[in-house]
């Protein structure tokens with residue numbers, strides 16, 4: 496056994512020498528901000544083409560993108576935003592900071608995405624928005640979620656931070672909700688280390704979004720007439736970041752094609768182990784971008800823990816427990832575990848998020864694990880890794896039988 500497979504989503508994604516031109520030029524000119532060159536505007540146009548939307552606005556992170564989207568939508572203070580408990584905490588923190596109330600709907604245990612029935616059950620007259628996350632690059636059930644949002648006349652935000660280029664019935668995710676958002680943090684398919692983007696088709700709303708990540712400053716007006724139009728923060732992206740991302744947007748489809756081939760091979764190779772291990776289901780009509788490759792054991796937490804331990808100890812495969820976090824967000828985020836202590840009087844402190852809030856998600860994370868999987872993996876890595884997983888499982892079955 497020579498190769499050690501380590502779970503890490505953050506790995507180097509170097510630019511080619513001929514892709515560094517714009518960055519070098521900006522550095523030589525000393526034009527670092529988004530407003531002192533045209534590169535950020537160019538990138539926003541590329542993003543709009545890539546995602547298939549009319550407008551894109553870059554910002555400083557995925558968390559900022561969620562916050563900018565919520566500010567742009569101008570949701571009533573104290574209203575409820577329904578989302579998933581299995582995602583990055585950057586989805587939930589802006590809800591709280593915007594003085595809105597996060598409400599967690601449960602998951603479909605096969606897709607790891609929101610279960611529309613659970614979302615529907617959590618809708619109240621006080622619900623003002625839904626945030627659907629395409630987890631691990633896997634498109635959420637948008638037909639049902641969009642129908643729900645339409646029926647209740649509330650906006651749906653699509654979070655495609657992990658799903659740049661994923662598709663749902665022929666359209667790119669991020670383009671179908673009222674707004675889409677994505678992170679450009681180091682682990683993502685397209686990255687400038689940190690960064691984010693908000694996209695949408697509604698021109699008036701996107702004009703607000705542009706101000707929502709730029710202190711509400713009316714740059715479109717003359718200096719004499721400008722005002723700070725509403726309450727918002729500085730979440731601006733920089734020209735240097737945009738120059739790093741521009742070439743990646745142009746070649747990400749090639750990277751995604753390889754990831755999809757490797758994911759198909761991984762799925763095929765894991766099939767003979769399907770009595771013990773299941774893989775995240777991709778819905779009919781959906782194409783995942785395979786940010787990661789969630790898997791789960793069909794038995795219990797003890798079986799998952801033993802498998803992950805053996806893989807690390809004896810087979811040089813280090814996996815993540817659960818989905819990056821071993822438990823849903825409300826069980827590992829101080830602000831949700833104890834809203835009164837950490838909530839600083841914000842409206843969500845009226846709520847509690849105890850164990851049992853989303854039983855399916857809690858059970859799924861006890862049985863889930865993430866195998867190492869990234870864009871550098873080739874066929875031999877996939878085959879080798881599955882061979883080792885098969886050997887570990889065989890040993891476990893033999894030991895338990897004996």
Ligand SMILES: Cc1ncc(COP(=O)(O)O)c(C=O)c1O
Pocket residue numbers: 556557558559582583585586628654655656657678679680689690691
């Ligand atoms: C689904 C999802 N949403 C939001 C975020 C937050 O993005 P950022 O880390 O850029 O703030 C992430 C980042 O990890 C994410 O994976």
